[in-house]
Amino acid sequence: MNKSLKPRNYFPLGKAQGYAFCNREMETEWLIGNIEACKHSLLIAPRRFGKSSLAEKALTASNLPTINVNFNTCSDENDVELLIRQGISQLIGRTFGSVDKLINSIKTYVTHLTPKISIGPEFAHLELFSNQQNNSAIHVEESLSLMEKLLAEKNAHAVIVFDEFQMVGLIAKGSGVEAAIRNVAQDMKHLAIIFSGSNRSLLQLMFEDEGRPLYKICRKLRLKRIEPSHYQKHLNHAAQLAWKKNLDETVFEQIMLLSERHPFYVNYLCDVIWTECAAIPTKSDVIRAWNTVIDEEASDANAEIATLSMGQKKLLKYIANYSGDQLMSANTIKILGMALSSIAGALTGLIEKDLIEKENETYQIINPVIHCLLKESVAVT
Ligand SMILES: Nc1ncnc2c1ncn2[C@@H]1O[C@H](COP(=O)(O)OP(=O)(O)OP(=O)(O)O)[C@@H](O)[C@H]1O
């Protein structure tokens, strides 16, 4: 047996790779197709739904040089520029290997950046320095354009992943950085960009508002929960490995019910079950394991709930205990004792904080632990 093929490795809390990656075949094909055609892509999904795992799977299959730039810690447009500049320097190294032979080409392609070759212990690498401060947009445009031109010269291809890209919209809006990305991205034939992020309302504003530079620049994918039938096959593989049996149908359904098919919590719950059960699990084993998950995650979930306004808490409790439907109806207004405008404001706040999502015309709480904690408090007070 493959040494790494241990049942618990089926359920990582970090990126799902190899046999831990369940299905998402259509999404993977879609992304590989975009990469191969050099079409830019936007992956939108709530936190911990599998964006990075999917991007990595498609990138591994495409076998192209790639770099991941994560904007999570950026605080202004200068940070954004620095990360892009550093990302492009590294990507040039990954794509072309020895950078010293490229220096003449690089010099002809840049005017606002200064390329320098640093000799490291093992190999030489490129650094791009910016000539003037406060010119982030120009430096971003020149960095991306440099990569595209070098790739075109060698008829090569590469991919850059812009992760947590909503941060760019949040902190660098109006700085010209988004417009700079558009200027180069719209004509790229060799460098594909994968934009990814978890704050859907911010990303929607950046990519779906006609007034914003990145409007209609890429193909979009809203990553959904994984289908039960795909999970069933996946979990039964792991069950065969651990107990040489398939899961009982009711046990499988209980796992789907409690985790609400949130990919991170499916893995969390299954990791507890597969660790604690010496024999094929029963429904009560699943419930016990879910209580362990709740115990471990409650403080994080409560901290998130504590950041909400009173109106947002009330509405979230209502969704957890009653329904995510007809939130603006006279009946809901009566039960909540809130004005229509207050409900509308709370709803927008919950969407922006990525706590609820709309599926089939009904609002749903994204995190099953938060859902579970709020369900305990039956009264809407
Ligand atoms: N295709 C998949 N099959 C099984 N588990 C998956 C799959 N995709 C993601 N997961 C699991 O879901 C969780 C989140 O995955 P990942 O880090 O890829 O998501 P993300 O959307 O990039 O998260 P973040 O918002 O934190 O960046 C992890 O536990 C991962 O193992």
Ligand SMILES: [Mg+2]
């Ligand atoms: Mg991620």
